[in-house]
Amino acid sequence: MNRGLLIVLSGPSGVGKGTVCAALRRKLPDLTYSVSATTRAPRAGEKDGVNYFFRTREQFQDMIANDALLEYAEYVGNYYGTPREFVEQTLSEGKDIILEIEVQGAVKVREKFPEGIFVFLLPPSLRELKERITGRGTESQATIDHRLSVAVQEMNLLEHYDYAVVNDEIDTACHRVEAILIAEHCKRERFLHELFEELDRLPLTENVSER
Ligand SMILES: Nc1ncnc2c1ncn2[C@@H]1O[C@H](COP(=O)(O)OP(=O)(O)OP(=O)(O)O)[C@@H](O)[C@H]1O
Numbered sequence: 219m220n221r222g223l224l225i226v227l228s229g230p231s232g233v234g235k236g237t238v239c240a241a242l243r244r245k246l247p248d249l250t251y252s253v254s255a256t257t258r259a260p261r262a263g264e265k266d267g268v269n270y271f272f273r274t275r276e277q278f279q280d281m282i283a284n285d286a287l288l289e290y291a292e293y294v295g296n297y298y299g300t301p302r303e304f305v306e307q308t309l310s311e312g313k314d315i316i317l318e319i320e321v322q323g324a325v326k327v328r329e330k331f332p333e334g335i336f337v338f339l340l341p342p343s344l345r346e347l348k349e350r351i352t353g354r355g356t357e358s359q360a361t362i363d364h365r366l367s368v369a370v371q372e373m374n375l376l377e378h379y380d381y382a383v384v385n386d387e388i389d390t391a392c393h394r395v396e397a398i399l400i401a402e403h404c405k406r407e408r409f410l411h412e413l414f415e416e417l418d419r420l421p422l423t424e425n426v427s428e429r
């Protein structure tokens with residue numbers, strides 16, 4: 219069985235990662251979502267085990283010590299991390315999995331899964347990014363300011379990604395990511411197809427089948 223694809227959707231805070239990821243999951247119900255662990259407090263309506271695994275700092279540090287995280291990062295005063303076992307099991311079952319994570323974590327995932335597909339979501343403008351972070355209304359002004367200053371630094375990491383997708387319209391951005399997934403699947407299938415054709419042409423194969 220082929221391993222599934224690991225897709226990392228990353229980009230600056232407020233660009234719309236969560237929104238585009240949710241739209242993509244509605245369109246592609248077979249795409250598995252990696253639920254992260256965090257020490258941040260739940261926002262209104264967020265549920266443990268659905269949006270995040272909400273953990274204390276001590277619990278999170280235990281996860282780090284037990285090597286239970288594929289990657290983790292400290293972001294604007296809180297820990298965020300990807301539970302490792304679930305990702306590895308999903309991939310070994312041949313299913314695609316998507317991680318929606320910030321950029322430091324994405325760089326660490328790349329070190330462990332260079333074959334992953336790394337997509338950087340871009341805002342149509344910095345002004346729009348600021349409006350999105352502010353408009354979401356989930357953070358204090360101090361946190362918004364902190365996230366915005368980090369966002370500008372995060373944009374410089376674009377060159378480390380395989381693809382850049384502008385999130386101007388949600389549906390369009392979602393289509394773009396879907397197109398990337400389709401293309402990546404095709405690439406892998408064609409690769410295998412060509413490999414087997416090549417093997418068929420090898421004299422060694424003929425000799426073996428004649429015996
Ligand atoms: N294409 C878009 N057009 C207009 N508004 C958008 C678009 N995409 C997302 N938004 C809005 O921008 C805000 C931030 O989106 P979202 O929470 O998905 O960003 P995020 O990148 O996941 O943020 P964070 O990294 O801080 O968790 C939300 O209010 C969302 O509704």
Ligand SMILES: Nc1nc2c(ncn2[C@@H]2O[C@H](COP(=O)(O)O)[C@@H](O)[C@H]2O)c(=O)[nH]1
Pocket residue numbers: 229230231235254255258289290291293298299300301318319320321322323324
């Ligand atoms: N490195 C990781 N970053 C993660 C993970 N899960 C979420 N995130 C990112 O953190 C910020 C803040 O998220 P918020 O829910 O507090 O707005 C955002 O960029 C998320 O994508 C993770 O497991 N690892």
